Amino acid sequence: MSEPFAAVSQDLDGQRPVTVSAWAAVGQALQFEGERKQVLQAARYRLIALLSIFMAGFFVLGLRAVEVAILSPHAPSASTYAAAEVPRRADVLDRHGQLLATTLTTYSLFVDPSQVWDPRETREAILTVLPDLDVAKLDEALGGKGRFQWVARNLTPKQKQAIFELGQPGLDFKLEERRIYPRNTLAAHAMGYAGVDNKGLSGAELAFDQEILAGGESGQPFQLSLDVRVQNALDDELRQAMDKHQAKGAVGIISDITTGEILALTSLPDYDLNDPQSAEGAAQFNRAARGVYEMGSTFKIFTVAMGLDEGVVTLEDSYDATKPLKIGGRVIHDYHAENRQLTVEEIFTHSSNIGTAQLALDAGPKTLQKFLKQLGLFDAADVELVESARPLLPKKWNDSTAASVSFGHAMSVSPLALTAAINALMNTGRYVPLTLKKRGAHEDVQGRQVVSAETSHAMLQLMRANVVRGSGSKADVPGYRVGGKTGTAEKSGAGGYDRDRLLSSFAAVYPTDAPKYSVLVILDEPKGLPETYGYATGGWTAAPVVGRVIARTASFLGVERRFDVPEPAKAQSLAQWRAQNDAIAQAVTGGR
Amino acid sequence: MADPVHGVARTDRSWLANWWWTIDRPIAFSAFGLIAIGVLLSLSSSPAAAYRIGLSEPFYFFSRQSVFAGLGLVVMFVVSNLNPRGVRRLAALMYLGSLLLMVAILFMGHEAKGAARWISVAGFTLQPSEFMKPALIILAAWMFAESNTVDRFPGIPVAFGLYGLAVVLLLLQPDFGQTVLITASFGATFFLAGVPILWIAVLGVLAMAGAWGAYLIFPHVADRVEMFINPENADTYQIDRAFHAIAEGGFWGTGPGEGRVKHLLPDAHTDFIYAVAAEEFGVLMGILLIALFALITARGLWRSLRLGRHFEQLAASGLFILFAFQAFINLAVNLRLVPPKGMTLPFISYGGSSMLAMAFTLGFALALTRRRPGAFEVKTPFEVKAAQKGTP
Numbered sequence: 001m002s003e004p005f006a007a008v009s010q011d012l013d014g015q016r017p018v019t020v021s022a023w024a025a026v027g028q029a030l031q032f033e034g035e036r037k038q039v040l041q042a043a044r045y046r047l048i049a050l051l052s053i054f055m056a057g058f059f060v061l062g063l064r065a066v067e068v069a070i071l072s073p074h075a076p077s078a079s080t081y082a083a084a085e086v087p088r089r090a091d092v093l094d095r096h097g098q099l100l101a102t103t104l105t106t107y108s109l110f111v112d113p114s115q116v117w118d119p120r121e122t123r124e125a126i127l128t129v130l131p132d133l134d135v136a137k138l139d140e141a142l143g144g145k146g147r148f149q150w151v152a153r154n155l156t157p158k159q160k161q162a163i164f165e166l167g168q169p170g171l172d173f174k175l176e177e178r179r180i181y182p183r184n185t186l187a188a189h190a191m192g193y194a195g196v197d198n199k200g201l202s203g204a205e206l207a208f209d210q211e212i213l214a215g216g217e218s219g220q221p222f223q224l225s226l227d228v229r230v231q232n233a234l235d236d237e238l239r240q241a242m243d244k245h246q247a248k249g250a251v252g253i254i255s256d257i258t259t260g261e262i263l264a265l266t267s268l269p270d271y272d273l274n275d276p277q278s279a280e281g282a283a284q285f286n287r288a289a290r291g292v293y294e295m296g297s298t299f300k301i302f303t304v305a306m307g308l309d310e311g312v313v314t315l316e317d318s319y320d321a322t323k324p325l326k327i328g329g330r331v332i333h334d335y336h337a338e339n340r341q342l343t344v345e346e347i348f349t350h351s352s353n354i355g356t357a358q359l360a361l362d363a364g365p366k367t368l369q370k371f372l373k374q375l376g377l378f379d380a381a382d383v384e385l386v387e388s389a390r391p392l393l394p395k396k397w398n399d400s401t402a403a404s405v406s407f408g409h410a411m412s413v414s415p416l417a418l419t420a421a422i423n424a425l426m427n428t429g430r431y432v433p434l435t436l437k438k439r440g441a442h443e444d445v446q447g448r449q450v451v452s453a454e455t456s457h458a459m460l461q462l463m464r465a466n467v468v469r470g471s472g473s474k475a476d477v478p479g480y481r482v483g484g485k486t487g488t489a490e491k492s493g494a495g496g497y498d499r500d501r502l503l504s505s506f507a508a509v510y511p512t513d514a515p516k517y518s519v520l521v522i523l524d525e526p527k528g529l530p531e532t533y534g535y536a537t538g539g540w541t542a543a544p545v546v547g548r549v550i551a552r553t554a555s556f557l558g559v560e561r562r563f564d565v566p567e568p569a570k571a572q573s574l575a576q577w578r579a580q581n582d583a584i585a586q587a588v589t590g591g592r
Numbered sequence: 593m594a595d596p597v598h599g600v601a602r603t604d605r606s607w608l609a610n611w612w613w614t615i616d617r618p619i620a621f622s623a624f625g626l627i628a629i630g631v632l633l634s635l636s637s638s639p640a641a642a643y644r645i646g647l648s649e650p651f652y653f654f655s656r657q658s659v660f661a662g663l664g665l666v667v668m669f670v671v672s673n674l675n676p677r678g679v680r681r682l683a684a685l686m687y688l689g690s691l692l693l694m695v696a697i698l699f700m701g702h703e704a705k706g707a708a709r710w711i712s713v714a715g716f717t718l719q720p721s722e723f724m725k726p727a728l729i730i731l732a733a734w735m736f737a738e739s740n741t742v743d744r745f746p747g748i749p750v751a752f753g754l755y756g757l758a759v760v761l762l763l764l765q766p767d768f769g770q771t772v773l774i775t776a777s778f779g780a781t782f783f784l785a786g787v788p789i790l791w792i793a794v795l796g797v798l799a800m801a802g803a804w805g806a807y808l809i810f811p812h813v814a815d816r817v818e819m820f821i822n823p824e825n826a827d828t829y830q831i832d833r834a835f836h837a838i839a840e841g842g843f844w845g846t847g848p849g850e851g852r853v854k855h856l857l858p859d860a861h862t863d864f865i866y867a868v869a870a871e872e873f874g875v876l877m878g879i880l881l882i883a884l885f886a887l888i889t890a891r892g893l894w895r896s897l898r899l900g901r902h903f904e905q906l907a908a909s910g911l912f913i914l915f916a917f918q919a920f921i922n923l924a925v926n927l928r929l930v931p932p933k934g935m936t937l938p939f940i941s942y943g944g945s946s947m948l949a950m951a952f953t954l955g956f957a958l959a960l961t962r963r964r965p966g967a968f969e970v971k972t973p974f975e976v977k978a979a980q981k982g983t984p
Contacts, residue, residue: 058886
């Protein structure tokens with residue numbers, strides 16, 4: 001035996017029995033004799049204790065390692081967030097299939113802040129590609145919590161590649177749908193826009209959000225009632241008029257009175273739908289739907305129709321307009337005072353406040369209230385637009401309010417509500433709700449009868465007469481048989497109505513022999529011009545716009561230009577009107 | 593007759609063969625395994641760390657860690673050949689050397705992360721406190737052993753003096769983590785030296801008071817404790833990332849080189865190397881690492897237990913305890929069981945000082961636990977059985 005420690009082994013082997021078990025050996029290790037060994041023996045007990053503690057400690061570490069690695073909830077990875085699908089929106093088309101809104105696939109940049117190593121370096125790198133980013137927001141994203149923060153949405157393929165080539169950790173892309181409006185500002189308020197998350201936020205995009213999303217799923221485009229050509233002409237003319245008269249704003253609505261379809265809807269100022277964030281507050285405001293105004297004399301259409309329909313007056317009746325009317329402690333004047341007895345037709349064509357107010361007083365406030373309510377003027381306009389606003393109504397209905405309301409003061413309605421109500425009176429007395437959605441070719445449009453067909457006929461003739469020989473002559477377009485009513489409302493300011501701040505409008509319908517389309521144009525605070533002799537009234541500012549719009553769009557709408565239709569004569573009775581109407585109808589039919 | 597397996601016969605009396613047959617091979621192999629894993633992990637973490645500090649050579653840290661690993665193996669081998677007297681002498685030299693360097697640090701230290709712990713020596717950035725730890729434990733064990741001899745040498749006061757000097761220098765840097773580690777290891781050695789339990793209790797209370805004092809005096813200690821207790825209102829960036837990386841690794845890991853945490857943490861290749869390992873290689877690598885540390889600790893303490901001379905027993909157990917404490921604290925920080933403190937994982941973390949100091953530590957411990965006549969008073973149960981079977 002030549003082992004280096006053989007002596008020890010032999011020594012021990014000599015003393016110990018051969019059947020020592022493992023634990024007995026531990027016992028041996030702890031059993032010593034001799035004073036010098038006592039310390040060592042104590043140390044061995046303590047060592048065993050320490051050893052056990054350490055083993056327990058390492059055992060706990062092992063368990064913890066397993067727990068952390070396997071049992072702890074894993075943070076969802078950034079790509080899990082990115083994979084969340086954004087719904088795709090359908091294309092939006094006009095009534096003839098022209099594209100109004102579509103969706104493109106783009107790249108959106110996000111960051112997993114937990115993977116970013118040096119936020120400052122990453123920020124500087126990103127800014128070399130996207131210099132327009134808001135640095136503060138970028139820093140917030142890079143230092144953000146969680147595993148997903150947007151950096152920039154809807155990048156072009158070129159930008160995407162440039163970001164990719166930066167090689168910065170934690171940056172990643174998500175394919176996104178970007179809503180594109182190829183016609184930018186056209187019909188901005190009617191169309192509206194969808195946000196980056198593809199949620200409709202305004203206009204038709206909001207009103208038809210569900211349908212457009214459903215269409216996106218099934219691949220069906222969504223068709224609006226708008227006609228791009230008509231819309232374009234309306235936008236253009238309103239813009240020019242607004243410029244010319246330095247107006248604060250303008251509204252234009254062209255609709256099909258038989259179906260309620262809105263063919264064009266403009267509210268100025270407007271904005272580029274592709275960049276809604278840059279729009280100022282005023283530009284974001286849809287005056288046609290959300291704005292409510294005291295409309296002025298266009299309301300006389302309602303007062304006169306009520307008078308005829310309720311049998312309060314006949315066309316032969318006349319009212320004394322020789323002097324201002326005193327009522328409720330105030331005095332009602334006429335703008336162009338005739339200072340004589342006026343027939344109902346003259347009250348309409350000369351837009352006499354005194355005559356209209358007396359008519360309303362004869363009917364009584366209750367009747368007027370009921371009539372206007374029937375025309376939907378006591379509610380928000382019945383149209384899909386979420387923006388459609390409720391009117392501002394007088395708190396009390398007495399003679400004084402009835403007189404004011406009779407010529408369009410004391411209550412404020414939206415241009416859309418006004419259009420719907422006028423349309424009903426022109427559409428053989430049937431109220432048809434407005435719509436921005438294209439109606440099917442054979443869709444049966446059920447209206448609600450609000451006045452008799454006779455009243456409707458009479459109103460049509462009055463409208464036409466007003467253009468032929470009344471305040472609305474500037475809206476006339478030879479051959480298109482335009483009828484209409486001017487409206488000029490002084491806006492209320494501090495301490496009463498303000499003569500210099502007008503809401504000037506013109507409500508038209510054509511062709512009056514076979515009424516089909518209505519055109520409403522409103523200018524907000526237009527200024528008079530030398531060529532209008534300083535007048536800023538509806539007849540001088542809004543009526544010419546209506547004329548030009550009709551001249552530009554009637555052919556698109558398939559309205560035949562005819563010069564053989566006799567104009568309505570100065571009628572004396574309803575029977576005469578009817579006879580005359582029959583003659584006109586015969587002439588139209590015979591002419592075909 | 594040559595052993596067909598080992599290639600070195602027990603009858604070979606050359607010093608290499610002698611070393612091979614007398615060294616504790618399980619500990620040596622485990623240490624070797626840890627060093628190999630450390631090199632492997634540096635291969636993974638090095639490119640990220642190199643890029644982070646702007647080095648063009650991606651394998652800078654890997655190359656250096658390989659050199660450190662080689663040096664460490666040499667140091668461990670050489671040191672493990674020392675006899676107990678040689679161990680004492682070298683430890684005394686190391687203690688003096690690192691003491692001088694730590695004093696020098698106060699005047700010319702290389703400051704990083706709010707503490708001056710490093711000093712440049714011949715182009716090499718050295719952290720002398722790493723070398724101070726094993727040297728202090730050996731000297732303290734020596735002093736405790738001397739105090740038990742007949743000549744009544746005042747070993748205990750001297751040992752406490754040596755400890756106090758080291759702690760003062762550490763706190764001046766400041767290095768609270770190393771202070772805790774030295775205190776715990778020194779305390780454990782003192783506990784093993786056979787003092788009455790009452791003393792230990794009194795010293796434990798003193799240590800608690802010291803920790804409380806540190807909490808009050810050093811703002812970053814208070815911060816870290818606060819952060820551990822209330823993680824939601826503190827900046828727990830590193831520890832959170834490390835923890836999530838371990839969770840991300842799961843059972844199988846993300847795969848070699850596929851981990852993300854190494855890109856995110858400044859200390860990924862040093863203090864949080866366990867997170868890198870667990871993220872890329874999964875829980876099995878984590879368990880393997882823990883098991884290797886546990887094995888060295890258990891085997892080392894078991895061998896120490898059987899040593900027959902007081903100094904050798906105390907010094908060997910003290911060194912293994914030092915090693916175990918350091919590994920335990922680092923792992924516990926990574927697994928979010930204790931408040932974070934800067935501490936390397938022995939043999940695994942990147943760093944020359946840490947590697948060489950650990951090579952010295954285990955080298956000393958191996959030297960003291962070598963088989964040699966008269967060293968062990970009893971055999972382990974396994975050796976008894978082997979002896980029974982092996983008798984020709």
